[in-house]
Amino acid sequence: MAKPTRQYHHGNLRSALIEAAIPLLEAQGPGALSLREVAKAAGVSHAAPYRHFADKTALLEEIAARGYDTLTQACHKAQKRYVDDPAQQLVEAGIGYLLFVVEQPRVAHLMFGGMIALDACGEVLQQSSATAFKSLVDIVDGGVKAGVFRTAPAQELTLAAWSMVHGLASLIASGMLTGIADNRREVRRLGRQLAETLLHGMLANDKRT
Amino acid sequence: MAKPTRQYHHGNLRSALIEAAIPLLEAQGPGALSLREVAKAAGVSHAAPYRHFADKTALLEEIAARGYDTLTQACHKAQKRYVDDPAQQLVEAGIGYLLFVVEQPRVAHLMFGGMIALDACGEVLQQSSATAFKSLVDIVDGGVKAGVFRTAPAQELTLAAWSMVHGLASLIASGMLTGIADNRREVRRLGRQLAETLLHGMLANDKRT
């Protein structure tokens, strides 16, 4: 996707495999993706990848982990960009996540589990996803401490926010919203719209119990 | 899971295959599930399934479709049980969904896409998922008309509710919440908790713009 990458005959095959795998993954979906195919795309024999990845799953996990890192970065960016406005931080981080998902839906699905059991996956993935979650908790925690968000365990509110953005992301990635969330502009609009509901709630006359 | 099912030598193999597939699916995850294995579990040759399903995907789609039907039924039940209380209907429907996901997480993942591109899937699945979504829209629409929910396009609020419950379901199914949402009681609690946030919002001082 970036550089020409030609003579990896003894360059770093590891990265080359990952870079070769992602477009294939996006083109035909996981499950249909074969390690042999990735090897061929990288210009090596079908056995070569095993010198760098223990497993087909190990390759997929690495790709998924990078996805989580992207989300983490989106959180950090949002925090720096909207200091002292936690609500806006939340909205921007969420939209960053959504945009990533629109661009690489199959990679997103890898992150969502299903192929890889996040339950019992390698440390790389477990770490990356935990870090991403922590970044979100940070934002929400800041909002609670600043008195912007309701006083509640930050984890509780974070889970709500995470569920909402993750749910929307999942719906987009699975094509359930085809026709509603096809391009970046529509996704931005949807993200803002849902954030509105998340912040203000659904009720008409809220007695705020 | 229910009946003994012995002599399907010319009974309805179709259902037998589905019933045989689900436990295998739950045991080892999709992708690892092989059609040959399902056939063996059903006591037929590996070629027999092709008389009833065009494809391995066709079998999986049917299973996913049944999952969506379960969600639809959860919506209907909740509507009947809490007439004139749309908020409670929403909560109960959501919890029904979550409980299904805890019990059959791999089937849930099938529904969430990833394996099957919901984008371009068979009519069976497309219909079932559309029906499920419509059931949720019905509940929200009732709430808007009754003045309980904010005045907004029902689809907009529904998408928020759907995203939240679907997101939480996805997190549970992928094992991301292991230790927090392991049994039915914890899931019920989590569901109610998130519903609270969805209904009341996250903000401390809501100016309700």
Add this chain to the structure above:
DNA sequence: ACCTGAACACCGTTCAAGT
């Protein structure tokens, strides 16, 4: 009409052997 067995092209993974 429904099922079987052999067959084909493809996989993931392993391992001795090459450079």
Add this chain to the structure above:
DNA sequence: ACCTGAACACCGTTCAAGT
């Protein structure tokens, strides 16, 4: 140290042939 080629057990799918 890193890569290759052959090999093994498995898969999805097809198709002639059986009942």
